[in-house]
Amino acid sequence: MKRRDFIRTSVGAGIVVALPWERSRFALQSRGTMFDKIWDQHVVASLGGNDYLLQVDRCIGGSPNQLTRMLAEGIEIPHPEIFFNVPDHSVSTDPRRYTDPELRMISNDFNEGADDLRAMGFNLWGQFDPRYGIQHVVGPETGLSQPGMLLCAGDSHTCTHGAMGLISWGGEDTSLVLRTSTVIRSRPMTMRVNVVGTLGRGLRAKDVILRIIADLGTDSGNGYAVEYAGPVVRALPQESRFSICNLAVEMASLTGMVGPDDTTYEWLAGREFAPSEEYWDRAVAYWRTLPTDDEAVFDREETIDMSGVEPQVTWGINPEHAIGINDRVPDPERAPAEKRETYRQAIEYSGLTPGAPILGTPVDEVFIGSCVESRITDLRAAAEIVRGRRVASNVQSAWVVAGSNAVKRQAEAEGLQCIFLEAGFEWREWGCSKCYGPNGDYVAPGRRCISNSNRNYIGRQGRDTKTNLASTTTVAASAIEGRIADVRNYL
Amino acid sequence: MPRQQAFEVPDRGGNRFVRHTGIAAPYMYDNVSTDVPAPPAEAAGLAGVTSEADLAFANVRWNADGTPKDDFVFNQEPYRRASIMIVGLNYGTGSSRSTAVTRPLAAWGVRVYIGESFGPIFVTNALQYGVLTVQLPRPTVDRIADWVRSNPGV
Helix, strand or coil, rough: CCCHHHHHHHCCEEEECCCCCHHHCCCCCCCCHHHHHHHHHEEEEEECEHHHEEEEEEEEEECCCHHHHHCCCCCCCCCCHEEEEEECCCCCCCCCHHCCCHHHHCCCCCCCCHHHHHHHHCECCCCCCCEEEEEHHHHCCCCHHHHHHHEEHHHHHHHHHHHCCCCCCCCCHHHHHHHHEEEEEEEEEEEEEEEEECCCCCCCCHHHHHHHHHHHHCCCCCEEEEEECCHHCCCCCCHHHHHHHHHHHHCCCEECCCCHHHHHHHCCCCCCCCCCCHHHHHHHHHHHCCCCCCCCCCEEEEEEEEECCCCCCCCCCCCCCCCECCCCCCCCCHHHHHHHHHEEEEHHHHCCCCCCECCCCCCCCCCCCCCCCCCHHHHHHHHHHHHCCCCCCCCEEEECCCHHHHHHHHHHHHHHHHHHHHHHHHECCCCCCCHHHHHHHCCCCCEEEEEECCCCCCCCCCCCCCHHCCCCCHHHHHHCCCCCCHHHHHH | CCCCCCCCCCCCCCCCCCCCCEEEECCCCCCCCCCCCCCCCCCCCCCCCCCCHHHHHHHHCCCCCCCCCCCHHHHHCHHHEEEEEEEECCCCCCCCCCHHHHHHHHCCCCCEEEEEEEHHHHHHHHHHHHCCCEEEEEEHHHHHHHHHHHHCCC
């Protein structure tokens, strides 16, 4: 069978371009790290030096404006079926967004010409699509991110998808991808982060990745593709692995990955874009060849021991400023010389006192949502903490924002929203919400917000707002106390 | 808030970098994310402001009442006319927004960044707008920053 015919006969869920497991029959089985294997499979041409032309399997975008513009210019887009447009950042999570004309304006950049684009084969999921949600939640949730793929997108947290065992990165200029279904990239070095030891009571994946970033640094992954491995990561359920890979970009790495295993395959089976039953076994057989081989050599190896690590919370202005819940706010004057200037800026901005305990710091707002931890298992965990309790009276805003339409419906079917509402939380529509504010959801000026999102940089959540990053359950416990709290008292 | 005279932002890929001479401003913090040079307008308390030049570094540049913050380097003489930024480690990390390049370009015509390292996406974005990122060892960057501080505006 010729390759073209093979591709045509293996159509699943409307996908015409051959996916990695379909191509595998034509590919040489390479050895080495998972990153190297997947990268090698996608090389169309070596461009000299360290640069490569790579085939793209899937590309996720927000607004389809660029599509429309290119089509108007008469540019041919050969493979519309690999493009998924989900406008998550700009949509308000206010429940009135369906009726309020002003809020609709924010969310409806999608309607004009959208049907024409859909007819051409582009996947446009607007706010009324049942599959709508945050890109990095709905990608895996619908099964469009699969092991062995190369997936790129505009948004920097696209590295989240790497938890499925694929290469994904954000910040891509999609115009080249639209024209050619390929990208040009320099090959990064490889790093493996082995997470060992035992995860203490009340710790979640978010605590693991905050600890990794705190130990290695916000810049540590620069120039690398990072694979998270070791017994602690291996034991994590699939949804928690997304939290780990989500913050890979917060250590400045190109991508974060976790080797796929039975946990991954079981989680993926039956999802809309997953290979159908007919092709499932062949796909799994191929995916099993992807994980890093025992003898593979990484350019850099790091080991993080989670034994004895407490729930993590950030005090400063970048994710590496994470400390244990019983630790004290660091003193810039005692910080390593090269970090002193940034520590000073962080102390000034955060308004915290050096040497003071972080535990008990009063919070004004509470946010649970974002592409880190807004999946159903996260909401269940948060609901367990707040069940039968009340949000403290000093907390002026406490939101729970599901990551997608599907998550929200599932949570409502389980009655989780009742638990949150009874506790005094607001139960919003799905979206990116307060993690980043161009959708109109942001923290009020000057306030402190404990948030389960991924960025605490200056002004990230709003004007002069102070963000403390923590796990979903630590955030839930802090909502109840109105201060940064130790989640272990609520288990 | 004073309206800033905007510099022209070139189209992507439409600007070739040949040579640049200008005043350099030190902004020597580490891990400055793109949230800082390019905050969302509403979140920065500047709802309705669409001028890229005015939004550049809004949170650290303007007080809440719209007056300039004295401690921000571009609000000081002679750095108001600076077009080169000396930065620290991992500048432009975080979010992928290209406005982190275009806003300082629009506000002060910042065409060159010299730093210890840069966020990978920032470098890609900079290239597309003809903006140069120069990566040098930290001692060299520190020496340049010190020299700039003792010879401001040269």
